[in-house]
Amino acid sequence: MTEQYSETIAGLSKDLRDKKYSAVELTQYFLRRIASSNKILNAIITTTQEQALAAANEADQHIAAGDTNPLTGIPLLHKDIFCTDGIRTSCGSRMLDNFIAPYDATVVAKLHGAGAVMLGKTNMDEFAMGSSNENSYYGPVRNPWDIERVPGGSSGGSAAAVAARLAPAATGSDTGGSIRQPAALCGVTGLKPTYGRVSRYGMVAFASSLDQAGTLTTDARDAALMLNVMAGPDHRDSTSIDHPVPDYSATLDDDISGLRIGIPKESFDEELDDSIATQVNAAIKQLEARGASVKEITLPNMKKAAVAAYYVVASAECSSNLSRMDGVRFGYRCEHPKDLADMYARSRGEAFSREVKRRIMIGTYTLSAGFYDAYYLKAQKVRRVIAEDFRRAFSDIDVIAGPTTPETAFKLKDKTDDPIRMYLSDIYTIAVNLAGLPGISIPCGFSQGLPIGLHLIGNMFDEARLLNVAHQYQQDTDWHRQIPEQIQPGDS
């Protein structure tokens, strides 16, 4: 980062209020960074320069009038899964390449209402299905730490953009690890709140019972600022939960001595890269140094059973959720359909990628007559068992700690031919979605120049504690302040 601009929302917000620079200047700065770096990273699908400058100008007027809040004038990127009124929402798919929603997602509207400035929409795995961001109609996103490697997915564009400081923060969505896994692989802070904490209205559905909107930021303090705005019930989303929203910033500095950390022994298995184990253990030691106690726990179903249940439930829900993409009212329609069946088959056949089709087929199969009990119902039972495992674990611990991913960023094309290996990238994160719990990934070191993520899991609605622990850790470490050299700005 140049000395002129702070690197966090908190810092930028203070500078804006101190009038060190204007919101318009700040927006122009990030737009320049996007213009110079996005060609390489491909992290952003749509840049909304005009709207951004107009919003920044408006923010400057609020700042001049002294009417500000922490996000006033702060540039942000939205994952292209969030509908934006009048601006394309592609979801990384050819299917929605021409789709312009006539409404804002609740998350978008809330952040806009808080004065944030949308710079554009980030690249993603098509319909959030993927763990490497190679599965996008707009091409793969590259990891700013090594552009031959993937940024993770599905919020890979958001993670790469924040890592490369193309924006101080971005929104993401997490169905099985889609915020936390790319956050780990890109060295940023990724928060997935409790299911129902943030409205899903206007977020294109992948797996409705698992999807949750969250944030990608440089640090936990910024995640708290974002969540303060995003959290809360929404009358347009029946599954959003009316649970009190605390001030997440207020408890960041709380002392964590006495914190009880559970370490699931299942997280430290033979699949885990040794260098990651070393760094994650060091991070846990760091928390112990601040007075936390550590206890080994067991979550016997968090891996194999969870991944199996996840791919049944998520595929079933997506097969139904994606049915509306039929070429009738919006989205892609094939040329010269012979008849209705041909229109459906070719529109969907031509616009969906292999991975999306694979999941639709798995989901259609598991829901079909005669298989429903054996797959979908059984998977829901496994899900309840997993939730029960967590509930038991949280009876005498406060947070669970472990690695976010079994390995660091892998090479492009490394796993594209082997979906099962790709699915296992989320092996430590998936159970959290099945149980509906909050989780956060924070940078905790490097292995051969590639970032490593520490995964913290909280109890229901315990985001404040997760952010507190993450922030305390970030007081003692500077992993989250590292910026990939390759994309250090030269022109700003």
Add this chain to the structure above:
Amino acid sequence: MQWETVIGLEIHVRLSTRSKIFSGASTAYGTEPNTQACAVDLGLPGVLPVANEAVFRKAVKFGLGIHAEISKRSVFDRKNYFYPDLPKGYQISQLYLPIVGRGKLEISLNNGEESKIIGITRAHLEEDAGKSLHEEFRSMSGIDLNRAGTPLLEIVSEPDMRSAEEASAYMRAIHTLVRYLEISDGNMQEGSFRCDANVSVRPKGQVQFGTRTEIKNLNSFRFMERAINHEVGRQIDILENGSEVIQETRLYDSDKDETRSMRSKEDANDYRYFPDPDLLPVIIDDDYIEAVRHTMPELPNEKRRRFMQELGLSRYDATMLTGSKEMAKYYEEVLAETRQARLSANWVIVELISALNREKLDISQSPIDAKRLGGIIKRIADNTISGKIAKQIFEQMLTSKEDADSIIEAKGLRQITDTGALESMVDNILAGNPKQVEQYRAGQKKVLGYFVGQVMKASQGKADPQQVNRILRARLEN
């Protein structure tokens, strides 16, 4: 061979709510295509359904109306299939845990002379689809999504009906009930009340059901009876020719009066039902049910029984008068005016209904309101006018706004009850007909009728016939 028909019905009732079941868009009928379809109804990416509380109240009301179990916890499921007028590629319905469980309804047969209990398996909430318009769009189809998302209650009966007449009586009973409960306008032309019939036949005495067919989209009582009768005949022909009925869905063509195959069981969709993860389970507690119970009107069958037991009406009259909510309301208003239960029943059923049928009007369009009809009946009851005069007044009222009393006054129709006046009329008639007097006195008592007729004629119908009788007898017997 003797055949027995077995019929079960699935009735779709559109619930009369202002907004749709899962969105805030209006449900008004007959507006320009796609002007009442919001983003949720269009199934755009990212939107979510939010349930309209009014539909739960109406469904519970129906459940109480058929003495059914109300589910404390019911769940919306997705029924997945592709069709252009089904925006999301699935219909939100309730398969596994419907809001209304098992109930029953008594139906009237043979003009109320007999009755039968029909079991109702369940009733569940679901959203309607839009409409495909195949005309006016050369080689293309138009889609109107105004109807998409309007709330439906699907009422599934047991296979308890044994004839088209019973099926029709059941369909009418449900129609009457939902209108009494004011949960639907029941308008069949606008599709607010539609029916699918499952029909099979079996040799009389056989316990097992025969293979059934489903006839779709019957939207009038008459068509339903005709469609079922046609289908029963078709199935019997097949079986008597030694073939087998194929399980399939058939459409009734009212122009040709026949059913034809739409799709067979093999082509049937696998709907891949599963609980909709966008909606929470519907939890209904006892307080809620009690609150709805307090809003329940008197049900048609209860009303019918009360009319028979408390008002002394015949089964036929009571059945006729409770056949629709409007009819019952009309009768009860007349009754409140006259306090003459049987006389009022008679006038509503005989005079009013035949006049309305003549003019092809229904009771809500009656040119004579209950108060005016009551006015005539009151004057019969207190002997101001005779029944015959009353009919003249009734005819006049059909085309005027006057009430009975002013017509009676204006035309001087008041019955003559003054004994002196009647006696002199009788004396005049007897004096003018000595021959007939002779005959009577010789034992030909039926001549009395002749004298009565003469007196009535002389009085222009205004004499009280009973009094005339009495005076005549007194004079002739002396």
